[in-house]
Amino acid sequence: MKPPILGLGEILWDLLPDGPLLGGAPFNFAFHCHRLGRPAVMASRVGRDPLGDDILNCLADLGLDASQVQVDDAHPTGTVAVELTADGQPTYTIREDVAWDHLAWGQGLEAVAMSAAAVCFGTLAQRSPASRETIRRVLAAATSAKVVFDVNLRQHYWHRDVIEESLHASHWVKLNADELHTLGGLFDFGSLGEAESVAALRERFDLELVCLTRGADGCRVTTATETIEDPGVPVTVVDTVGAGDAFTAALVVGVLEGRPLREAVRRANRLAARVAGSKGGTPTIDPATL
Secondary structure, eight states: OOOOEEEESOOEEEEETTEEEEEOHHHHHHHHHHHTTOOEEEEEEEESSHHHHHHHHHHHHHTOEEEEEEEESSSOOEEEEEEEOTTSOEEEEEOSSOGGGGOOOOHHHHHHHHHOSEEEEESGGGSSHHHHHHHHHHHHHOTTSEEEEEOOOOTTOOOHHHHHHHHHTOSEEEEEHHHHHHHHHHTTOTTSOHHHHHHHHHHHTTOSEEEEEOGGGOEEEEESSOEEEEOOOOOOOSOOTTHHHHHHHHHHHHHHTTOOHHHHHHHHHHHHHHHHTSSSSOOOOOGGGO
16 A cells, blocks of 8 residues: 555635535645545544535545544534636635634544655645644654645735745645745745746745646746746636646656656646636546546
């Protein structure tokens, strides 16, 4: 059995115009890792309510390990109202003080963290002190894992200290152009161009890899020894929900499988495009078609 990949943070219902879909960036990431053939574990928390029951049933149907999805008696399952622009770009209204804001530490979560090959986490699940402390403990326990920080800024649910601590705790970071601009303002490289900003971010926080996703314009992936630019893949966009999460999953899985970085980047870019051309963040896509 290969060591698992851990999606750490929020799992919730995206309330899209056409109906609810299971979502949350860490869940989208874990889903795509699982679809790409790697054991994946979702660590989150749901309410003891019908929406929480539906999440657990969905995870069971998907065959995704839900052993670290906790059930909360006091707080409801998370939901996010999603509105889409004409070109498929989402805006989010995120319900506060929900179950995943209260992710708890425990021996089961510690054991998964210690065995994990990779852990992916973001800023949103760190908006509450309880989940933020649990995420810190998971990252400290994940001594054998590739730690991936998906910056994933949402509304006002972030602040500088959390971002800085998360960057210091990570090996890789994935962000988009708007997030790069925001971090440039926070860490005093905002006057630099894109390539120089990516390099400054990598060097300041001693990161192995920085991935900048650029939507229709593809991506830039930078390490200490190489920079890979992969152009956008033409696609008719349905919505862009979860496309970046799919990219991160395919890149992590590709590298863990021993693929050359350029090949892993190309496959990640293709999967992201396929997701953008589908409804929601977790469409079922055959990896062989990538």
